[in-house]
Amino acid sequence: MRAVQIHGPGAIALAEVPDPTPGPGQVLVRVHACGVCRTDLHELDGEVAIPHPPVIPGHQVVGTVLDCESGALATGVRVGIPWLGWACGVCTFCLAGQENLCERARFTGRDIDGGYAQLTVADERFCFPLPPRYGDLEAAPLLCAGLIGFRALRLAGEGERVGLYGFGASAHLIAQVARAEGRRVFAFTRPDDAPTQAFARSLGAAWAGGSDEAPPEELDAAIIFAAAGELVPTALAAVRPGAAVVCAGIHMSAIPSFPYELLWGERVLRSVANLTREDAREFLAVAERVALRTTVRPYPLEQAAQALEDLRHGRFDGAAVLDLRPARRR
């Protein structure tokens, strides 16, 4: 099959590799689409380490089951494969419902080959049926941008006024979820990025501006999707006492020192790490109920490196998705 592999920092290449074969408890999946995530870019840049390179990246995989040894998933069923590819089930985290923190967790597209490929294999217990209302390309960003963004929104609390710093793949979905929950969204983009601010308003944001601007009112919560540590003091300064600032990315540049007054007043600063299967079930049920408009920029597999560069430079709104469907199905 054809696949894109990351060999090390800066080294990404399309290759012809042997078809994967499913082991016990695994399914073989024909990939239709795979979302491109900032984490993939962090892997390429060496900011997220790949334990055993080369690896096929991609953890927002949409495909159909070709073969399921146990019969738990029927052939032809469409599934999504997210970042959490395996958890031990017996450590203190797993037993406490925090499998996202499992010390032995294995992640799709980092520890396990992912979806930048025509075929992939996955643990059947970590595959999820997808809401039929979404096409293959539209469903892909739900699997990380949506899912981990949703976990971040939950950890941000119930407050009405939610600030989203970095209005990319995650924020464009989570803004809609927040709106459906009756909240108001304040979108922060790169300074002077008027098109992305207009995009945010088109998705229901009450206000959109540059990250160098103060919001028109105090926020009840903030989520930082951008990988820029300097946004942490900025966001803390924008939220009310008792509010949470949630860092939703897997990597962030160093956080500059800031006066304690910004944290004072029981403000909470926390990160979000990975996801649990419960998060996936809960978020996909929301996506079934609420018609989320997913804005996608499709790329063929051969242009995966270009998709990552475009993501790096913010050249599109919404989410980049690799389209692996045969030409006749597009």
Ligand SMILES: [Zn+2]
């Ligand atoms: Zn991701």
Ligand SMILES: [Zn+2]
């Ligand atoms: Zn565990």
